[in-house]
Amino acid sequence: MAKVCIFDAYGTLFDVAAAARAAADEPGREALQAVWPELAEHWRLKQLQYTWLRTITDDYTPFWEVTKDGLDWAMEKVGLTDDPELRERLLALYWELAPYREVPIMLAQLKAAGKTCAILSNGSKDMLEGAVDSAGIGVFLDAVLSVEDVDIFKPSSEVYDMVGNEFGCAKEDVLFVSSNGWDIAGASGYGFETVWVNRAGDPVDRLPHQPKHVLSDLSTIPELA
Incomplete structure (x- = not known):
């Protein structure tokens, strides 16, 4: 049984499409309403691609800068570059x-079972603090670990070393949960027991290391831990 449950943040605990969806629901956003799903998809993809490229080229910059760069590309792609107010709102x-809806209950169940719970994220510390506070889940977390402490994504x-350094646990004591197939491949190869949260029903990535568990959402994580 796992002693430490580690969660990716963006796309795993937090819905990365929520910003574009919420903005599109605001009055006067007709142009965004027509393209927000496409914008959200492009934004997320570029955000991830830029982290990989910056890691390969040894050119780290905080995730907030990557997030802004990804949004700028996405807005140009969908034809919304002439709306600086929308950019700031997003x-x-x-x-x-x-x-995601099941997150608070799932984390509460893990804590009630005596599990250590933490986030391990590419996100900048202040971004993560804002998301955790907004979601009201900080009470369930023992730590929020950001790659800013190691300057690599x-x-x-x-990055995975940060878990053992923080909690003094062995790799086999960790249940690592992410919605990102590439993150799961990295964590599996590192030696963590992994859970891929595959909300979209996508195929498993063709990478050397596979997830041990595949779930459609987070609700049954306490049964695995």
Whole structure:
């Protein structure tokens, strides 16, 4: 049984499409309403691609800068570059991303069972603090670990090292949960027991290391831990 449950943040605990969806629901956002799903998808993809490229080229910059760069690309892609107010609104909403519906109950169950729970994220510390506070889940977390402390993004092993350094636990004591297949591959290769949260029903990535468990949401995590 796992002693430490580690969660990725964006796309795993927090809905990364929530910012674009919420902005599109606001009055006067007709242009965004027509393209917000496409914008959200492009924004997330570029955000991830830029972390990988910056890791490969040894050119780390905080995740907040990557997030802004990804949004700028996405807005140009969908033809919304002439709306600086919308850009600022989307960035502000990213600090308040809604958690997936099952997250608070799932974390409460883990804590009631005596598990150590933490986030391990590419996110900048202040971004993560904003999201955790907005979601009201800080009471369930023993730590929020950011790659800012090592200046490199996942799936570098230096990031996964942070778990053992923080909690003094062995790799086999960790249940690592992420919605990102590449993150799961990295964590599996590192030696963690992994859970891929596959909300979209996607195929498993063709990478050397596979998830041990595949779930459609987080609700049954306490049964695995």
